[in-house]
Amino acid sequence: MTTDIVQFGTSRFLQAHADLFFSESDPPRGVTVVQSSGDPVRARRLAALADPAGYPVRIRGLRGGHRIDETRTVTSVTRTLSTATEWTAVAKAVRDARMILSNTGDAGFDPRAADAGFGPPQSMSYPGKLRHLLRARFESGGDPLPIFPMELIRNNGQVLRERVLHLAVDDTVEFQDWLSRCQWTDSLVDRIVSEPIDPAGAVAEPYALWAIRQAPGLAAPADHPAIVLTDNLERFERLKLHILNLGHTVLAHRWREIGAPDGALVRDWIAGPEGERLMSLMQAEVLPGFAAAGMAEDAAEYLATTLERFANPFIDHRIADISENHAQKLQRRIGAFLEWVRKHDQGFAAPRLAAILSENG
Template structure:
């Protein structure tokens, strides 16, 4: 396969998820394009990580956990990434790669990655210097690609945003309209660029330096079928589905909701700074609180939506993942952007389920009161 995968975001999650899948597919004999990782933040702290992506020896990903009740540990040298670039330093080269060589775009730009700086598109679409936001940069790059021939492209966003592909497409389309983009370019966006709707699921607990990560064995990349969609590889953890919503609801409103409940307890009770998910759940009172929320508030909501059996099974899997004795998943990391996560994970569940949930409602109310 010719071309490249341009990955926007240097996160340890992508290193232990998409980058690992691509490496394993290549090792299995598939013709998988190389990944060029693009740092969008301009953070000087990650310069060492960018340099490490150019190491032909790859970067380590360590998978530790329980599989079928048995302890497992596997270390992989991931070699799917060829190098790292920065939008702050290498913009002209990124524009050229995007316009001529990219066949796929992967992104994971954080919980606020789709936020747009007011008025940024008014400066125009020409890509001499990058716009501030990730959607703004993506618009500029798509415009440059269209100007230089504009062959089809598949965008595979991995942000934990409901219907992430359609959401990103709508933001880019609105920015294009604000910038008075040509109608031919808008048609290109609509007809030749696929913004896939995806869901990612893997707990990545800690970084390795300068690049790499420690993660659990469980992983899922669910991707909704769409006209014109193509994928860079096949992999046992990649699932193509006609309807992503069941996967989305289970992950967002059970695993991620549980994380945010624990973060709320951790913050309110003033618990130890470096406490992990496993450690907080080792305390019987905390474990009982989370169990009660799942039993009395979450499962009734899924039952009302005809998903009780799937939700019960996913709750059991989630609790096993939370208690993984090999992962030190710090609650301080989970608690980042807590208010936004509560809105997306808990408030959105209450709106969707429509069933009584007094404890979850109180968490949402407290966040609104402190906003």
């Protein structure tokens, strides 16, 4: 198995998502996993990830009405490195790579003071480190390559591209041009990974998606049914944001409204009156909104999958956790939905969704 993928990030999400896909693809693909945080506590995880025997991913949930509870073994991680202690080896891995992927957390792209400095200090952000590593590849005569950020940032590929180009403003024009010829891909990832397995591995739901915006000459990272190249990434974004995420926020609004206990779980609510209330709202206002945008069939199918995911008997998904940052989520999930639909149907009415927005200011 060739090791031509360099992955920045060691999270349990990546272990149960991309790394599992690479292990199950035809043919399997090998991955060099790079820890970019430098956290010494995770050293044991790094060693376990590259164990030749592999690490477990337990898939637990519902699919097509049937309970799934199975364990798969991931063997795609062939070696692990750390930017804190093995910078030279990381740079060589990037020089030899055929693609780069990352999931460095919500703050992974945030600028840091060290980004403006010289050399590759560990305190740099991920884009700061990536600039140095790509410049070493360029200076060695390496070709531009595809870069697949998986952070939960809209247009994540273009955001990462702009961050790296901004940091490279004082580099040579030739290197800046080379950077622009890399394929900075936008993508959307989705899978609930509920808990880690020590020292490596994770528990995840059956549903999984890695949707990637198609571009000329771009090949899929691997041959796997969960990986989709699409000319319409917005379709996947709207479905996730305005059905799955919106559904969570409606449940959180109701939880706050009635003062439900902190331990209330999504699966229990879906099985009772609150699930019926949510389904009524989806049928009356959300699905018609998607129909106005020409996505009726997609939305109905995705809603059925979403309700099955909400009902997962193996995941203790607390509504109290969903309600964090509630005001921002209302605007992004409900307010943005109404704004989007009204571009297609100016008079679209959704009184229950509008009331939820108004009740929360």
